[in-house]
Amino acid sequence: MAITPAYWGDGSLYGDGDYYYSIEGSPFEYSVENEVHCHRLSVRINYTAAAIPGAGEAFRIHDLRARVAPDSQDSFTHEAFVDATTPSERISAVVNHSGSEFIISHLQLIAQRKKHQPKG
Amino acid sequence: MALRRQINETDAAFSDPIYGVNLRESEENLRGGESRLMQNCEYYGGVRIRRGSTTLNGSSFGAYKILGGHKYYYGGVNPTGKRLIAYNNAISVVSDVGTETVLTSGMTAGLNTYFTTWSITDSCYINNGTDTLRKYDGTTFSTVSGTAIPTPRGKVIPILDRLMAISPYGIERTDPRVDNVWSTDSSWATLRPQSPGLFTTLHPYTLRGTDTLYAGAIAFQERAHYLITGTDFGDNVESATASAGENAKIELLDSNVGTASPDSVVSVPGIGMFWFTTDLNVYWLPEGTLTGKYVGDKIQSTVSTAGIESTNAVQLKQVWMTYFDHMLVLGIPTGSNVYASTQFWLDIRSLRLHPEWGPVWYGPMTGQTIGCSWLENQQGDNKVMGGEGNSAVGAYVYQYRVPSQFTDASGASSTAVSMSYQTPYKSFGTPSREKYVQAIHADCNSFSGTATVDLLDLDGTLTSGLTLAAVT
Numbered sequence: 001m002a003i004t005p006a007y008w009g010d011g012s013l014y015g016d017g018d019y020y021y022s023i024e025g026s027p028f029e030y031s032v033e034n035e036v037h038c039h040r041l042s043v044r045i046n047y048t049a050a051a052i053p054g055a056g057e058a059f060r061i062h063d064l065r066a067r068v069a070p071d072s073q074d075s076f077t078h079e080a081f082v083d084a085t086t087p088s089e090r091i092s093a094v095v096n097h098s099g100s101e102f103i104i105s106h107l108q109l110i111a112q113r114k115k116h117q118p119k120g
Numbered sequence: 121m122a123l124r125r126q127i128n129e130t131d132a133a134f135s136d137p138i139y140g141v142n143l144r145e146s147e148e149n150l151r152g153g154e155s156r157l158m159q160n161c162e163y164y165g166g167v168r169i170r171r172g173s174t175t176l177n178g179s180s181f182g183a184y185k186i187l188g189g190h191k192y193y194y195g196g197v198n199p200t201g202k203r204l205i206a207y208n209n210a211i212s213v214v215s216d217v218g219t220e221t222v223l224t225s226g227m228t229a230g231l232n233t234y235f236t237t238w239s240i241t242d243s244c245y246i247n248n249g250t251d252t253l254r255k256y257d258g259t260t261f262s263t264v265s266g267t268a269i270p271t272p273r274g275k276v277i278p279i280l281d282r283l284m285a286i287s288p289y290g291i292e293r294t295d296p297r298v299d300n301v302w303s304t305d306s307s308w309a310t311l312r313p314q315s316p317g318l319f320t321t322l323h324p325y326t327l328r329g330t331d332t333l334y335a336g337a338i339a340f341q342e343r344a345h346y347l348i349t350g351t352d353f354g355d356n357v358e359s360a361t362a363s364a365g366e367n368a369k370i371e372l373l374d375s376n377v378g379t380a381s382p383d384s385v386v387s388v389p390g391i392g393m394f395w396f397t398t399d400l401n402v403y404w405l406p407e408g409t410l411t412g413k414y415v416g417d418k419i420q421s422t423v424s425t426a427g428i429e430s431t432n433a434v435q436l437k438q439v440w441m442t443y444f445d446h447m448l449v450l451g452i453p454t455g456s457n458v459y460a461s462t463q464f465w466l467d468i469r470s471l472r473l474h475p476e477w478g479p480v481w482y483g484p485m486t487g488q489t490i491g492c493s494w495l496e497n498q499q500g501d502n503k504v505m506g507g508e509g510n511s512a513v514g515a516y517v518y519q520y521r522v523p524s525q526f527t528d529a530s531g532a533s534s535t536a537v538s539m540s541y542q543t544p545y546k547s548f549g550t551p552s553r554e555k556y557v558q559a560i561h562a563d564c565n566s567f568s569g570t571a572t573v574d575l576l577d578l579d580g581t582l583t584s585g586l587t588l589a590a591v592t
Contacts, residue, residue: 028566029591033559038577039552040147040545042156043134043560045588048538049169049526050569058526059571060166063563064543065133069125071554105146108552 041066123558127548134543137163140467140480143421147578148551150544157425157542162447162465162482166565169539170465173488173506173520175529177218180514184208185459186507189517190235191496192244194258201499202258204244205507206233207515211246211254211261214517223261227251232437232492234275234382238283240297245283247272253285255299266300267358268292274321274382280335282353286319291339291348291370295357303357311370315344321382322348325393328408338405339370340385342398343378347371347410373410377403381439383492384450388443388468396439400431402450402466404479415479419464425484426462430454442493443468444504444521451490459491459509487528487535490518545578562588 043066047059095104126132135152140163142154150156160170187206193199202213209229213221227233231248238245245264246254252271253264263269270292272285282294287304290312295301303309313319320340327334327349336349350368377397379385384396392407394415402416421427431439432453438460440451446469451460464483471479491509496502508516513531527534548555560573574584 028564029561030564030571030588031559031561031591032573032586032588034557034573034575034583034586036557036575036582037554038557038575038582039554040547040578041555041557042147042543042545042576044157044540044542044574044576045167045562045571046538046540046574047169047567047571048569049172049536050567057524057565057567058171059169059539059567060565061168061541061562062166062565063133063136063561065129065561066127066546066548066557067123067559067561068127068132068548068555068557069123070127070548070550071556103146106148106551110552 037071041068123556127555131548134546137167137541137543138470138474138480139477140418140470140482142418143423143425143427144418146422147545152544152546154544155542156423156544157540158482159425159541160485160487160537160539161541162467163480167541169526169537170482170485171521171523172525172528172534172537173490173518174522174525175218175532175534176216176505176517176519177214177220177515178532180516180531181207181210181212181220182515183511184230184515185491185509185511186515186517187231187248188233188235188492189494189505189507190237190244191494191498191501191505192235192237192256192258193498194237194242194244196242199499200258201496201501203496203505203517204235204246204256205515205517206235206246206248207507211256218517223256224254227254232383234272235494236276236278236283238276238278238299240278240281241299243299245276245299247276247285249273253299264299266298266302268302268304269300270302270304273318274340275323277322277324277337279324279337279348280351280353284322284337284348286322286339288318291319291322293353293357293368296353296355301357306357307360308362308366309354309357311339311348311368313339313341313344313346313370314372315341315375317341317343320378320380321385323385323387323393323395325387327410338373338385338393340382340395341378342380344375345373345378347373374412377412379403380436382437383440386441386443386448388448391468391471394441394448394466396428396431396436396441396450396452398436400428400433402428402441402479415466416481418479419481419483426454427484428452428464432457435459438491438509440491440493442495442504444495446472447521449493449504449521451493453509459489461489461509462486463488463490487530487537488518488520489513489530490520493520542574542576545576560586560588561591564588 137155139153141158184207193201289305290310339346354366355363381396393405405412448466463485467480489510490506571588573586575582
């Protein structure tokens with residue numbers, strides 16, 4: 001969004017001003033608010049150059065961060081529930097599939113430590 | 121508005137894409153500092169929209185693609201230069217204001233054309249693989265005449281005091297310091313390949329040994345490359361036997377990696393040679409070594425964005441690479457395109473300063489259909505030029521990567537450069553747990569127009585088209 005540049009400190013008090021802005025090229029802060037839930041968040045920023053003859057500066061992103069908090073629920077895109085309660089020391093998983101393209105990018109175990117460990 | 125249990129800002133920040141784009145890795149395994157997409161942007165003092173292009177000639181030279189271009193610098197103590205281009209059946213001079221002077225309309229039409237300036241004769245040599253070698257001395261355009269004048273494939277190259285060219289028999293050479301006496305199918309002067317098939321192109325190369333420079337060339341077949349070296353290339357190349365002291369030799373460097381893309385072979389100062397391989401990757405022969413490595417894996421795509429794996433394999437001659445301003449630009453014809461329609465940029469500054477980071481690529485760069493590219497970097501010039509590859513647009517010459525230019529010329533019209541930068545998929549430390557996202561913050565420069573934000577999760581787009589608004 002275009003904004004009118006106003007220099008830092010142009011207000012009535014020292015340091016007061018409409019925007020934090022020093023010289024051309026210094027970063028402005030931009031934001032977008034949107035409430036959504038996700039597992040892994042990827043942000044895509046799209047920008048088409050404003051065709052202003054003589055516009056001297058490229059669009060630049062210096063820093064990008066999310067305002068985000070963890071939810072309380074576990075969930076995945078794909079899950080296999082196991083009700084077994086047999087304690088295991090080391091666990092290996094075998095994933096079987098046939099007949100179509102199948103890609104595993106991430107495999108994760110949800111487990112709980114057994115309270116009383118066996119004595120060897 | 122404050123968020124309960126908000127993840128702190130350090131952990132919530134997306135790393136700058138110092139490792140560039142990675143189209144190969146899975147969403148889950150992209151690491152911080154990589155990017156899923158850097159379409160029409162680069163990392164250079166922030167993620168930055170790439171520069172655009174301008175047209176040199178206001179009106180088309182015809183409904184043809186540009187087949188080759190070159191800035192011919194010559195003149196000895198009175199240095200001057202002329203921009204040469206090839207299109208259809210013509211070789212022309214095009215001035216800085218786009219005025220054309222046709223040198224010939226007698227070339228076989230539609231063939232990729234290669235230009236080489238040879239300082240010894242102060243002339244430019246022109247070939248297209250079908251017509252006999254041509255020559256331009258700044259005044260007169262002619263067909264080279266003499267003994268066994270070749271019809272070279274790929275570029276003619278200078279090596280020490282002579283020219284070399286590819287013939288059906290192998291690699292031919294001239295007598296010292298002349299262009300009109302060539303070897304042909306000679307038992308000693310014609311260098312032959314070890315693997316079957318014709319050579320595809322030659323590229324000058326100097327191997328650095330201990331206290332010694334070995335002048336030579338790299339010769340390519342589609343699936344092999346060779347080193348040509350020597351200090352004495354013989355006196356009389358027509359002779360049945362080599363002159364005393366002749367010591368030229370050709371040695372196989374690799375019997376698997378070659379190129380079918382003559383315009384892709386490029387030298388990068390202090391870094392080495394690069395070329396586009398027949399198996400659709402980019403190969404790097406580091407400076408001073410004869411052992412190369414692939415560097416294009418990250419732009420071999422496993423996602424919906426087309427990478428170099430989508431290169432039209434029957435149009436590999438249309439692939440080109442150019443080094444300019446610390447960026448190695450790769451142009452490829454994707455899908456069924458018959459001209460380079462997509463570019464990827466390799467950040468040479470990063471490779472030089474941080475070799476441990478590996479190759480850092482940006483792209484895909486879309487919106488330009490530059491089919492061939494050449495540098496103009498002497499006598500006060502410092503620019504990179506391109507020729508339109510799409511004959512439907514017409515024969516236009518462009519300057520690209522123009523400072524402060526954010527539109528792309530396409531013939532006589534232009535289109536705003538449109539960038540799209542996508543971060544990795546960040547789990548914020550808890551991949552199994554859903555996160556509640558409230559906002560995205562970005563520090564940007566002051567910009568005109570509107571930037572929009574899309575939010576994505578592993579299973580698709582969550583929200584798209586959100587306006588990135590200034591925080592006041």
